[in-house]
Amino acid sequence: MHTTTTAPVRGQAGTTQRLPVVTLIVLAVIGFILVAMETMPAGLLPVISAGMGIGEGTVGLFISAYALGTVIATVPAITLTRGLRRKPLLLCALLGLIVANSATALSSDLALSLVSRFVAGSFSGIIWGMLAAYGRTISPARYAGLSLAIVSAGAPVGFALGTPLGSWLGTAFDWRWSFGGLTVVALVAGALIALIAPDADGQTGRSRLPVARVFRLPGIAVILAVIFAWMIAHNTIYTYIAPYLRATSTGLSVDVLLFIFGVASIVGIALTGAILDRHPRALLHISVALFVAAALTLWAAHASTPAVVAATVLWGMSFGGASAQLQSALTTTAGADADVANAFLPVAFNLAIFAAGILGAALLTGFDGLVLPVVMIVFGLIALLLTFYGRRSAFQVSRTFKIGARDT
Missing domain, CATH: 1.20.1250.20 (MFS general substrate transporter like domains)
Structure with a gap:
């Protein structure tokens, strides 16, 4: 209770x-x-x-x-x-x-x-x-x-x-x-x-609550799974963006593309701040869906410089608010135990960094950089499906955040 x-x-x-x-x-x-x-x-x-x-x-x-x-x-x-x-x-x-x-x-x-x-x-x-x-x-x-x-x-x-x-x-x-x-x-x-x-x-x-019980709170594991899948989708190509750009022959440099991504990410944060309180679940669905759309463009239109730039803008805007959206979901779902729930976020994030590094390195030994947006598509779709799977337990339409006591 x-x-x-x-x-x-x-x-x-x-x-x-x-x-x-x-x-x-x-x-x-x-x-x-x-x-x-x-x-x-x-x-x-x-x-x-x-x-x-x-x-x-x-x-x-x-x-x-x-x-x-x-x-x-x-x-x-x-x-x-x-x-x-x-x-x-x-x-x-x-x-x-x-x-x-x-x-x-x-x-x-x-x-x-x-x-x-x-x-x-x-x-x-x-x-x-x-x-x-x-x-x-x-x-x-x-x-x-x-x-x-x-x-x-x-x-x-x-x-x-x-x-x-x-x-x-x-x-x-x-x-x-x-x-x-x-x-x-x-x-x-x-x-x-x-x-x-x-x-x-x-x-x-x-x-x-004990930390193990915080992890077992309804919705927490689903949110962490979304974080892990979305971060692998992002970090695999972000870490190895240079091999991807070499495979595209667009002539874009790593510094320029990452700067475009960063500016677009800040725009995504601003949009998230304006929408998150009113439509958190719809915002999350749309963000992950647009992220997948950006990945599809990076793969299918890789020979076009304008298309790669546009996809990078979409990638940054859709991913920029990810941290706020997922931290909000963890904080709201965990309630009084939000600190412990949010402690799982950097763990999931860094495990994803580790996994993305290994996965990207392994794939690049047998394929060129065009395999990276494929990874982005696959894990992005997994994250999107998980957001729908967790609609009731993890990603509430509206829920008041309070710091209070929890009887166990």
Whole structure:
């Protein structure tokens, strides 16, 4: 049986009337930092390899170690910290991330670098697990979708600009400046959170479900399956966009196409923020369907430069709001246990990154880059079917978000 407390909770959704826009923007900046920190080594392979005297394949482990830390540490850490107040927890996790990232920037030892990346990934997972619920909790209930859209905007900007900026900085100066730059941005974000962000209470022992039961809540597994399928569909071609472009002979460069994708993703975030509160389920269906349409265009019209550009715009717009939509579904479905439910999101996301890397590499040994939009089509269709399968349990038409007690 589920009940909701009537006593006001500090930071509870709906207890304030004004949207904390500046705080939400800072949370989005933190999301940018997390994405950029994870993906940036991909643009720095040659310079890190030359600087540390190791192979580029070994440098690739910087990304794997970060993802592994996120996968292993996120859910246990969120489970153990559910009773803690949100603002101090965010600041502590951000401090841990800063220390670990600074160690990577200063290290000349491979083992220490990989350990620091693993630790950074662990703190990243904690932050990812609480960003959505924290942003939504400190916002008025009527702006729940908009608050999530603002917080989620950092991720597509990180994908669009984080890796190219880090690559430029590392090439123009030194790769350590790329990591150092993220440390500086994180320090500024942490200072702003400390100064202006409202606090929110953690959960009391009586209101917390065990993590295994949170996973078994109706709809949670379906949402995670959509995340995993959609992320594989996206990451396989995003990671290996260069082989795809070589196979198209369009003459488009990776930097140009990813910039187009990033700008379109930001447009998708804006559209999501405008629609999510009123039509969450229809928005999700349409987003995944348009994503599949973009994949079909990337495959069928690969010889046409205008068609590839148009498909990339559609890809970015349809995928840009994915994080906000799926975090909203997890947060709404889990209710009082939203922090733990959202902790599963970076785990599913990083497992998809890992799987996409292996799948893409395996396919490219026997096929050219045109096989990648086929993967995008197949897993996109799986995600679309899952959104219809979970219409009743996972993707509700409308459901009020509240932080309250849960009787078990």
